[in-house]
Amino acid sequence: MTHTTRDPYGVGVSEENEKISATSLAQSILQKKTETPSPDEAQEIPLSTDALIELYFESEEPIERDLLFEQLSSIKDDLATNFLITMMSEDADPYMRQAAAGELARRGMVEAYEYLIGQLQHADEFEFFKSAIEFLSQHQGKAILPLLEKIWLDPNRPAAERREALFGIEQTDPKKLLDVCAQFIDTIDPKEHFPDNLLSIALATLAQHDAKEILTHLSALLDRIAQSTLDTNDKEDLSGFIEEGIALLQT
Numbered sequence: 001m002t003h004t005t006r007d008p009y010g011v012g013v014s015e016e017n018e019k020i021s022a023t024s025l026a027q028s029i030l031q032k033k034t035e036t037p038s039p040d041e042a043q044e045i046p047l048s049t050d051a052l053i054e055l056y057f058e059s060e061e062p063i064e065r066d067l068l069f070e071q072l073s074s075i076k077d078d079l080a081t082n083f084l085i086t087m088m089s090e091d092a093d094p095y096m097r098q099a100a101a102g103e104l105a106r107r108g109m110v111e112a113y114e115y116l117i118g119q120l121q122h123a124d125e126f127e128f129f130k131s132a133i134e135f136l137s138q139h140q141g142k143a144i145l146p147l148l149e150k151i152w153l154d155p156n157r158p159a160a161e162r163r164e165a166l167f168g169i170e171q172t173d174p175k176k177l178l179d180v181c182a183q184f185i186d187t188i189d190p191k192e193h194f195p196d197n198l199l200s201i202a203l204a205t206l207a208q209h210d211a212k213e214i215l216t217h218l219s220a221l222l223d224r225i226a227q228s229t230l231d232t233n234d235k236e237d238l239s240g241f242i243e244e245g246i247a248l249l250q251t
Contacts (some may be wrong), residue, residue, distance in 0.1 A: 049079040056083075069096065073103045081107065090114060094124045102135055113140065120147060130164050137168040145172055149180050153187070163201050174209055181206055185217040190228040190238060203245040211249050218246050 047055075049072070056068040069087075072080050087100035088111075089204045098119070105113035116132040116242045123129035151157055151165035170177045181202045188195065208213055 003119060023038060045062065049075055049077055049083075053079070053083050073099070076107070085109075085111075088112065093137055094128065096129050098124075098131065102131075105135065105139065117144075117147065122150065126158075126160060129161055133164050133168040134171075137171045142173055142176075145169060145176055148172070149176070152180050152184060159195075159198055160200060164199065166205060170205055170208075177205065177209065180213075182214060182217045185214070185221055188221055188224075190221075190225045190230055194238060196241060199241075199245070203248055205247050207251075214249060217244055220248075 028078070032139070045070070046102070047129070052068055052075075056072065057063055059065050059068065069159040072083055081104070084100040084104050088097050088104060091097050091100070093229050097115075101112045107117060116136055119128045119132040120136070148165045148168045152162050152169065154162070157165075166177070166180070169180055182201060185199070188199070222239055222242050225235055228235070230238070
């Protein structure tokens with residue numbers, strides 16, 4: 001069975017066909033259209049950008065379309081760029097819209113960056129949210145930090161999105177990582193829902209850095225737990241959890 005995987009900033013690639021270049025595939029399609037007698041002759045036919053675009057829209061095979069899209073993404077002329085703009089704004093496939101936005105953002109198109117930022121606010125799928133964070137953290141650097149910080153500290157955001165935002169902050173600015181984790185710890189109210197999952201992620205991430213300054217924030221959280229109205233067993237459980245985190249950061 002042939003398996004096809006997708007990357008929101010790339011294309012689907014079949015294990016069976018991964019060694020087929022987009023150019024040779026397009027040539028084979030063109031050979032069918034023109035009934036060129038031999039593959040060798042077909043290989044000599046130069047394909048212009050508009051020919052590749054025509055083949056893309058005429059093809060009904062997802063793998064062929066993906067490979068043609070890959071070829072078109074490697075072309076930097078105005079026609080290819082306009083094709084990508086159309087794909088980003090009009091294609092029915094959200095994977096292809098995201099792939100086009102990623103390539104256009106690499107070319108410095110402001111609207112493409114805005115599209116990807118939109119995925120952080122209202123993602124079509126979590127996979128697109130994650131990929132947008134990875135791309136923007138790499139290509140926009142510290143400019144994206146305020147939005148990532150807002151996502152990380154937003155209690156109404158899904159935990160998975162907050163986690164990816166934290167990873168994006170770590171990738172972009174490790175010093176900022178300490179600041180936003182300190183803010184997060186300081187907002188924890190032991191009487192409310194205790195965010196043990198997110199705190200575990202924060203502590204594990206901090207453990208990869210010199211994060212001794214976080215210890216004072218954890219000690220303050222221990223004090224809040226001790227002074228809370230929680231029953232004894234809950235206090236012991238939460239305190240033990242925090243003490244394990246402190247030990248982790250001290251190693």
